[in-house]
Amino acid sequence: MQIYKVGGAVRDRLLGLPVTDVDWVVVGATTEEMLARGYRPVGADFPVFLHPKTGEEYALARTERKSGRGYGGFTFHASPDVTLEEDLVRRDLTINAIAEDDQHNLTDPYHGQRDLEERILRHVSPAFAEDPLRVLRVARFAARYAGLGFTVAAETLELMRQLSESGELEALTAERSWKEISRALMEDQPQVFIQVLRDCGALNVLMPEVEALFGVPQPEAHHPEIDTGLHTLSVLEQSALHKQPLTVRWACLLHDLGKGLTPEEEWPRHIAHEHTGLKLIKAVNERFKAPKDCQELALLVGQYHTHGHRALELKASTLLELLQSFDVYRRPQRFEEFIVACEMDARGRKGLEQRSYPQADYLRGAANVARGVAVQPLLEKGFKGPELGEALKRERLKALKAYREAR
Template identity: 55%
Template sequence: MQIYLVGGAVRDELLGLPQTDCDWVVVGANAEMMVSRGFIPVGKDFPVFLHPQTHEEYALARTERKTAAGYAGFQFYADSSVTLEQDLLRRDFTINAMAKDENGTLIDPYGGQADLQAGILRHVSPAFAEDPVRILRAARFAARYDFEIAADTMQLMRNMVADGEADALVAERVWQEFAKGLMEKQAARMITVLHDCGALAVLLPEVNALFGVPQPANHHPEIDCGIHTLMTLQTAADLNLSLPERYAALLHDVGKALTPPHILPHHHGHDLAGEKSVININHRWRVPKQCAECAQLACVWHIRIHSVAHLKPKTILNILKKTDAFRRPQRFIHVLNVCLADVRGRKNKENTPYPQRQHWLNLLQVASNIDTRAIAAAQDPKNIAAAIEQARLAQIKPIQLAYQHSIKTENPV
């Protein structure tokens, strides 16, 4: 019985990165032998065990056979006769198909170390095409390490999409991979890879449709809505924003694929087409509530938040109420952060000042500082809501007037 450290731990050690999780492969053993040594089975039909002390995963060397469509359609074969090389052959990328023995000797039968040094993601074998989750993993690893996808691997991914493998992905796995990818350092690379292989058109057709849609040239010198979306997402990553904020940055402009940018409601109404698209995406991939709400609010309100200098005090109060900013100020701050990423996610605009963010925070603060209890105590119950609104407007008006006088309102964002 031989035990090998495999996969991500070996990869990250060669990259000089800290090891977070250690996975082990056991060769020359079977389930009975593992149990007899105190290892705890993870599942009845899956050859993975937990170490009795460290609780790290130890898997019997195994091979896989495709039995049905989708990522779950596999049959495993684990036996003491399965070799380490056979086990590594079933893995996704060469950089994940390396192992170290108990003496620390590197075992690299498929050229993973060379690909790691060259910054290339390459599939280990044609069996890569049997698991559609690997398309998402390729995009996520590209975002993590900023690696290139090998040409033959990219073609294999395109073939998988054409064969309908991406259609078999289930919501939980898609969101799990998206959430991880969005939090990587080069988050926009994930979307670029998915777009290049055709998977974005299957998973996020609303975002895919943005590529090729022109932007108003006076506001967006990058011209293309899809390119601007990538730049906004990457800016959100560069600003180290949270997952809800990055997800919202990805979806903030989806309405532009349905409504030409030159007739979008820059100062009146909100993006109804975009709101519907975001709701559909959230439902499709069962997006967690915090992320879903941030994306919906950013899509609906970002244009009007940008244009605060042109708004009347009553409109400002209405936006604060409709975004529930008084009760949930942190969520409103998240939306403001997405707006900041939107403004800076443009060609040569990386350091553009965005005074609107602080101004909205000032407006929210003064409108929140009124004594609602005193107002309620002095009013007939049926007049309380109107009295609170008037008190808030009285606080907002001087702040808004001072802001309008302090900036050049003709300077568009």
């Protein structure tokens, strides 16, 4: 029985990066031996165990064979006679197929160290093309390590393209896809994730609504980058540079989907794109079963982001309607996330990344003014039920008019 550290822990140590999760592979052992040593089984499809003290995952060395469609369409074989090299060859990338023993000796049969030095994301074997989830994984690694200069090998990108054209991506479950997408959006350069998916044809399969934005022009006066797709990538890049949460990054990715529906004869203007895009945002939300907070913010940002940009010009009544739409009284955080999504949209324009965005503080101030209107005086005047709601609305409108005039 031999135990090796594998995967990300070895890769990141060699890159000089912090190591968070540690995975282990066990060669020459049986399930019975693992149980006898106190390991707790957790794998439903193949033998994976939790260490009795550390809780880290230990998997028996295994081989796999394609037996159906999608990520789960594999038959696994784990036994004491499976070698370390046989276990490593089934992994996705060479940089993830390096093993390390307890003496820090490396086993690297597929030249992962060379690819780490050359900053290349390269598949281990042709079996890479059997698992459609690997398209998303490689794009996610590209987003994670882009800052270190990593790129996807041409031959790997070609396999990803073949996978994208094969129909296999459609076999991925919403849950598995969302797990990869959400992790990728939280990487340092999530725009690289989208670009790599586009380069291999996967974006058109997974999110045709986003793919449709590329090549669609916008007015150069407001968008020096002109291309709506490039603008979307820039907005996503800004959201990562400013350390925004997943909800904001998801909204940034989807905020302009309506522009993909604008008839060519109306280019570069996109009248009412905020409303035409809502059905597309809803479709993407449902396709990946995005969490409720991500779904809600994406729809609200899609519908109201131009209100955010024009905040200083809005009438007090329109401003109040905006605040009411976000329920700023009970859900202040959601409105704050809307504001920063609008700011990322404003900054995601070529040459305007450092621009100021006074609308942000103006909107925060308006929300505070509306929230500051007291209910108790109205109750003391005898208002109740629907009448109380209308009276409260009138007082908030009056306060917002005063706030607007004071600015």
